[in-house]
Amino acid sequence: MSNSAENRERILERLYNAQQYGRDAYIPQKKVWNIKNQSKEKNIEEFTERMTAVRTEVFRTKGTEWVGELQKLVEERGQKNLLHAPATPTGKALAANWGKDSSCKLVTWKESIEEFKDELFDCDGAVTGCLGGIAESAAVILWPTEEEPRLMSIVPPLHVVVVEADSIYTSFQDAIKKLKWNKEMPTNALLISGPSKTADIELILQFGVHGPTDLIVFITE
Amino acid sequence: MASNEKFNFAQNVAEALADSQLRANFRFATDTLIQRRSTVFASPEETNFLRDVGSSMKKDVLANLPDLLEKFEAQCTKNGIVVHWAETAKDANEIILEILNENSAEKVVKGKSMASEEIHLNSYLEEHDKEVVETDFGEFIIQLCGEPPSHIIVPAVHKNRKQIAEVLAEHIEGMEYTEDVDIMLANVRSTLREHFKTADAGISGVNFGIAETGTLCLVENEGNGRMCTTVPPLHIALMGIEKLVENVEDIPAIYRLLCGSATGQRITTYFNMISGPRKKGERDGPKQVHLVLLDNGRSKIMNDPQLGDVLKCIRCGTCLNHCPVFTRIGGHAYGSTYPGPIGEILVPQIEGLDPKGAIASASTLCDACAEACPVRIPIPELIRRMRDESYGNADPSKVALSGYKRSCVESMVWRGWQWSQTSPVMNKMMLKGLALFGKWIPKVGPLKAWMSVRSKPQFGKNSLKDLVKKEGVRHE
Amino acid sequence: MxxxxxxxxxxxxxxxxxxxxxxxxxxxxxxxxxxxxxxxxxxxxxxxxxxxxxxxxxxxxxxxxxxxxxxxxxxxxxxxxxxxxxxxxxxxxxxxxxxxxxxxxxxxxxxxxxxxxxxxxxxxxYANAQYVDKGAPIKATWHSSCHAMREANCIEDSKALLSQLSNVELIELERERECCGFGGTFSIKQPEISGAMVSDKVADVVATGASVVLSGDAGCLMNITGHMDKENISVKGQHIAEFIWERING
Structure with missing residues (x-):
């Protein structure tokens, strides 16, 4: 049976020995890729344009207007339910402004995944907040939490993300810097750019293979 | 092509070239991928700068690899990830099996991982009665066919739509033959969702490990990787020891280089950064995360200043797409997990030169791979090194089974050539000989190979040296 | 002169x-x-x-x-x-x-x-050569050798010279940047792959409708013309130097 500790010792020993090559003459030469930060308006514009290009529906709204718009959208599409996280600001706003008689019912995550699994796989959609957006590469940044578990954004066929206009960063680099990722990483952090897709059949882009088939983003101010 | 069959490169090549459908599928795929890459890397200046960034970043990592591995291990451990070290493929397989057994895990869902292909994990686990389900769409298809991937990024690219439709109709219960891609995807989706729900463990690869924070980064478009690493209670990640980056700040550049080179995207749908198992209070995610660090020959490769460059590779597959040889023979002909140019320099080092050194002959050294490589691996130079090693002519020889190809005849031919090119008298005699008797050279050996698709070379009556004298060019 | x-x-x-x-x-x-x-x-x-x-x-x-x-x-x-x-x-x-x-x-x-x-x-x-074309109108195509492109970096110079020849219509190959399959000893160590590559290259040449394929490298030319000759294709192959010399001397 394999012994991890012994393997470790041998691997590291070989690697340390190998450092004789060029180690003394080695000069760190790392170059850095910088992208100049843009104005907020330019960020929103680029974010919208590029998210749309990866088949995301992007809407710009004020305050909690997005809740009404979302309700209209999901009702039109015949969604039966929508998973949300009432303890988060996004979830709170959603619950407070959702029509009581809507044909689409709000549901919440109960217990842990082991208990909730079947129900989760039957959800039509989920609404989450996010830490921000990235304009240059077109993505939303999610840090799942106790209230907003990770699978909310991957299992249901529809994922709705609410992003604050002020938290759209120009670049991934800028987001990492501003959010101080080198200091603390969450258990799971995610960039999401569009609905799930594959090109494994003749390299033709097809959406919705395992994860959400639709991604809707509301930019709020 | 099962891995236990004896590797015969010449035969594989002949079969691949004779398969016109295969050649058409690959030509289409590589053309498309090259074109898509060019849309992301439209500006040569920016692209070359970004490649400098990627290259220097990986160079730094390799120069400090053992220190960074220790740091990475410490950070992962702090985050609650259990770190294992595997010196060989066998070690890695055993470690993974043991983790599964300890958790009574019988059914495994897998995300796409070239490292797991390298150690033939699936067949090992299946031999030990585990159920293994590949969940990347392409991997799922080829698993149904019992084939290895033919491309690092698009594993089922050797199959066209009709061929995939046939496979699905044959293997998915209740599914009829259809070329409608939407229906195919919907069927695979529902089949695999059931597997995600019921799996006991998820196994994934790792695209980048961040030493500074102990984070495992996974790059994907489909979302199956997220399913595999989040739904089951147990996640095992398998990572080559070279796939580190030092800092979180390194990620944007290397991630862009990977996406752009691999599929011509600015970014993939999902970039998943895992820094540990489910914490107290969290309601999903695996309860355990294990990381298996795979050496399998890599630390030996580092023991040479030139050979070590191959470990900069981020597995984007763009050298495959740009290789005129890969385009014509496809991935399976190379008989290894890593085909194409990167395979030519990596596989002989991991598996030994005999017989895998033969694949290093499958290059015209046209440099198209080096021109595209996002981390500037000098692939053609390393291919030459593999050839030197094959004949035992590298100084010093470091690759396993170096010199396997050494032959008196070939050595004598090159000695003779050297003589004819360094001695003016011999050179003159050779040129005279070719001019007089060139047309009577018997059609055997190299000439026969040449003449299989070309007419016989027409040697000139006059050498350039004759003409120079005749025409009065100043000579000395 | x-x-x-x-x-x-x-x-x-x-x-x-x-x-x-x-x-x-x-x-x-x-x-x-x-x-x-x-x-x-x-x-x-x-x-x-x-x-x-x-x-x-x-x-x-x-x-x-x-x-x-x-x-x-x-x-x-x-x-x-x-x-x-x-x-x-x-x-x-x-x-x-x-x-x-x-x-x-x-x-x-x-x-x-x-x-x-x-x-x-x-x-x-270096020489800033200027040419006046004295030849009859002709359609030509150009094969870039891989090392001319990626090591010697001389393709732009070659094309700049050819562009001075006013009666030469230069038609680009569809896959100008792809290797012709010569590769020196590659052509005899991997003759099947080499053969597949050169036959694709020749098909590309023929598709241009040019009557001559030019290159700055004799190795590629030997490969391409050798295949064209074997297949009885009447397109001529010529080194750029010889071609220019003939054109400017009528």
Whole structure:
């Protein structure tokens, strides 16, 4: 049976020995890729344009207007339910402004995944907040939490993300810097750019293979 | 092509070239991928700068690899990830099996991982009665066919739509033959969702490990990787020891280089950064995360200043797409997990030169791979090194089974050539000989190979040296 | 019609081994094109091959011996060394310093490598050659050799010269940047793959409708014309130097 500790010792020993090559003459030469930060308006514009290009529906709204718009959208599409996280600001706003008689019912995550699994796989959609957006590469940044578990954004066929206009960063680099990722990483952090897709059949882009088939983003101010 | 069959490169090549459908599928795929890459890397200046960034970043990592591995291990451990070290493929397989057994895990869902292909994990686990389900769409298809991937990024690219439709109709219960891609995807989706729900463990690869924070980064478009690493209670990640980056700040550049080179995207749908198992209070995610660090020959490769460059590779597959040889023979002909140019320099080092050194002959050294490589691996130079090693002519020889190809005849031919090119008298005699008797050279050996698709070379009556004298060019 | 050569340094000419064996006329045309710009051409008689065949085939020691011979005989003066081949020029410029990286002679080799210049780069950038086309209208296509593109970086120069020929309609290949499958000893070590590549290349040439395919490298030409000849395709293959020389002399 394999012994991890012994393997470790041998691997590291070989690697340390190998450092004789060029180690003394080695000069760190790392170059850095910088992208100049843009104005907020330019960020929103680029974010919208590029998210749309990866088949995301992007809407710009004020305050909690997005809740009404979302309700209209999901009702039109015949969604039966929508998973949300009432303890988060996004979830709170959603619950407070959702029509009581809507044909689409709000549901919440109960217990842990082991208990909730079947129900989760039957959800039509989920609404989450996010830490921000990235304009240059077109993505939303999610840090799942106790209230907003990770699978909310991957299992249901529809994922709705609410992003604050002020938290759209120009670049991934800028987001990492501003959010101080080198200091603390969450258990799971995610960039999401569009609905799930594959090109494994003749390299033709097809959406919705395992994860959400639709991604809707509301930019709020 | 099962891995236990004896590797015969010449035969594989002949079969691949004779398969016109295969050649058409690959030509289409590589053309498309090259074109898509060019849309992301439209500006040569920016692209070359970004490649400098990627290259220097990986160079730094390799120069400090053992220190960074220790740091990475410490950070992962702090985050609650259990770190294992595997010196060989066998070690890695055993470690993974043991983790599964300890958790009574019988059914495994897998995300796409070239490292797991390298150690033939699936067949090992299946031999030990585990159920293994590949969940990347392409991997799922080829698993149904019992084939290895033919491309690092698009594993089922050797199959066209009709061929995939046939496979699905044959293997998915209740599914009829259809070329409608939407229906195919919907069927695979529902089949695999059931597997995600019921799996006991998820196994994934790792695209980048961040030493500074102990984070495992996974790059994907489909979302199956997220399913595999989040739904089951147990996640095992398998990572080559070279796939580190030092800092979180390194990620944007290397991630862009990977996406752009691999599929011509600015970014993939999902970039998943895992820094540990489910914490107290969290309601999903695996309860355990294990990381298996795979050496399998890599630390030996580092023991040479030139050979070590191959470990900069981020597995984007763009050298495959740009290789005129890969385009014509496809991935399976190379008989290894890593085909194409990167395979030519990596596989002989991991598996030994005999017989895998033969694949290093499958290059015209046209440099198209080096021109595209996002981390500037000098692939053609390393291919030459593999050839030197094959004949035992590298100084010093470091690759396993170096010199396997050494032959008196070939050595004598090159000695003779050297003589004819360094001695003016011999050179003159050779040129005279070719001019007089060139047309009577018997059609055997190299000439026969040449003449299989070309007419016989027409040697000139006059050498350039004759003409120079005749025409009065100043000579000395 | 030589230009004034009084204040121009002479240049060395490295003809390549293929020129010696099969393409002597092309290399002579190259010499005449250089002389036409008023440069005296010196041809060291002991020159042979750049060493690339052995270098690419796993025999670096033999390659080094042959390379060193060239370095020696071209180092009597500091003249530029003009080479009518992107591949050989690339070998001498880019790979010689690597071949001698552990040698005490590295300094000498580097000085040699710095003087190497591909023919069309020399004619275009150094000599600023101007041509008047005297030939009949013709459709031609151009094959870029891989090392001319990626090592000698001389393709723009080659095309700049061809573009001066007003009666030549240059039709681009669909896959101009793809290797023709020659690769030196590759063509005999992997004849099937090489054959598949050259037959695709020739199909591309034929599809242009050109009556001549031009290149700056004799190796590629030998490969492409060899296949065209075997397949009875009537497109001609010609080295750029010979083509230009014929066009400007009517």
């Amino acid at each position: 030589k230009k004034d050569s009084a204040n121009k340094t002479p240049v060395y000419f490295f003809g390549t081994c293929l020129a010696d064996m099969m393409y002597a006329e092309s290399a002579m045309a190259a010499i005449r094109l250089i002389e036409r710009e008023g440069y005296e051409v010196i041809f060291p008689m002991e020159q042979s091959c750049c060493g690339q065949p052995a270098y690419n085939s796993g025999f670096p020691d033999e390659a080094r011996e042959v390379a060193w011979k060239q370095v020696e005989i071209f180092s009597k003066h500091d003249y530029p060394i003009v080479v009518p081949s992107g591949s050989c020029a690339g070998m001498m410029k880019v790979h010689y310093p690597k071949l001698f990286k552990d040698s005490p002679d590295l300094f000498i080799v580097k000085r040699f490598s710095e003087r190497v210049v591909e023919l069309t780069t020399f004619l275009h950038q």
